[in-house]
Amino acid sequence: MARYTHATIDLNALKHNFMVMSRFSPSSKQVVVVKADAYGNGAVTVAKCLQSQADMFAVAFIDEVFELRDAGITQPILVLQGPHQEQECELTNTLNIVWMLHVEQQLNWINKRIRNNEISNLHHWVKFDTGMHRLGLMLEDYGRLNADYTHIFHPTTVMATHLASADEPDNNASLTAVNQFLSVMADQHSCLSIANSAANICLPESAKTWNRMGISLYGSSPFVNDEVSISLKPVMQLNSEVIALREIAAGESVGYGATWTASKHSVIATVAIGYADGYPRHAPTGTPALFDGVVGELVGRVSMDMLTFDVSNIENVEIGTKVELWGNNLAINKIAKQVGTIGYELMTRVSKRVPRKLI
Numbered sequence: 001m002a003r004y005t006h007a008t009i010d011l012n013a014l015k016h017n018f019m020v021m022s023r024f025s026p027s028s029k030q031v032v033v034v035k036a037d038a039y040g041n042g043a044v045t046v047a048k049c050l051q052s053q054a055d056m057f058a059v060a061f062i063d064e065v066f067e068l069r070d071a072g073i074t075q076p077i078l079v080l081q082g083p084h085q086e087q088e089c090e091l092t093n094t095l096n097i098v099w100m101l102h103v104e105q106q107l108n109w110i111n112k113r114i115r116n117n118e119i120s121n122l123h124h125w126v127k128f129d130t131g132m133h134r135l136g137l138m139l140e141d142y143g144r145l146n147a148d149y150t151h152i153f154h155p156t157t158v159m160a161t162h163l164a165s166a167d168e169p170d171n172n173a174s175l176t177a178v179n180q181f182l183s184v185m186a187d188q189h190s191c192l193s194i195a196n197s198a199a200n201i202c203l204p205e206s207a208k209t210w211n212r213m214g215i216s217l218y219g220s221s222p223f224v225n226d227e228v229s230i231s232l233k234p235v236m237q238l239n240s241e242v243i244a245l246r247e248i249a250a251g252e253s254v255g256y257g258a259t260w261t262a263s264k265h266s267v268i269a270t271v272a273i274g275y276a277d278g279y280p281r282h283a284p285t286g287t288p289a290l291f292d293g294v295v296g297e298l299v300g301r302v303s304m305d306m307l308t309f310d311v312s313n314i315e316n317v318e319i320g321t322k323v324e325l326w327g328n329n330l331a332i333n334k335i336a337k338q339v340g341t342i343g344y345e346l347m348t349r350v351s352k353r354v355p356r357k358l359i
């Protein structure tokens, strides 16, 4: 007894994607980014599945570390935003955390504790800003920081940066940023980390000691326009079913606000998923979904728990017909584009009330 609506999480696809992505840079180690519940796919699920292959996992902030440790994940966990509060530093050893330090305040907190032997993990990461201007220390301050924080800066400290435009393969800004970064770091540090998914695929110069990979492992292209085709397999498929059907006459409207009006006699299918499940409320009329593999088009407003589709041209739709909102046969990026967003957002927003079923 349950609503049929669910997301399947394909662990073989996840393993396949990890293998495909690792092949781009066989000599790099891979950080598997599982922030935001592994982009909605389930952080513990993903970490357990890749436990024997991943060298490290990454989350955004410390709150996301706990469930991984509770689930028995033993790899070091990189915390991409570093400690938000000084107190968090005290959990460094207990939780086996690797901090990505991005502001001087954090360098202070950690440097002091390493000096006092309160922290035994000596391999924290330092992040530099190469043009994204969001997080990271400035490259021109490198010399001074290196001299001031001697307990953090040593030849094997991982120096990292995050590229602003790696998802645009033709944008030269990425290579310029990589070269700026390397010109400051390369002589002093043997451990570097630059590449995310997009850079790992299309910017070989960015593959260094560590890559940080997220979206590609979940099977979605990091490139907005799918410019680069790679053999990734979708991990998440979002499924629902038809729970009501009706025929309406030309001139009748569908949904809240009567925003869509039938121009001819139409068959409308009501599907048991809505914006409270993470389906984007702004999905416009015409957004596709597959009814037993055949495309139907969204009509009318997305409701909290339901969607309405015009299935006039599809044969044999009935109550119980299975619906794929995105997944193996309908790319999440295709839906994202219709809605004016990216696959990342759709994936991370699939809400808690949608059960994840592992296959």
Ligand SMILES: *Cc1c(COP(=O)(O)O)cnc(C)c1O
Binding pocket: 033, 035, 080, 162, 195, 196, 197, 198, 212, 213, 214, 215, 216, 222
């Ligand atoms: C999220 C994140 C990544 C992973 O990026 P993808 O595009 O999902 O591969 C890498 N590095 C940092 C700093 C991140 O925040």
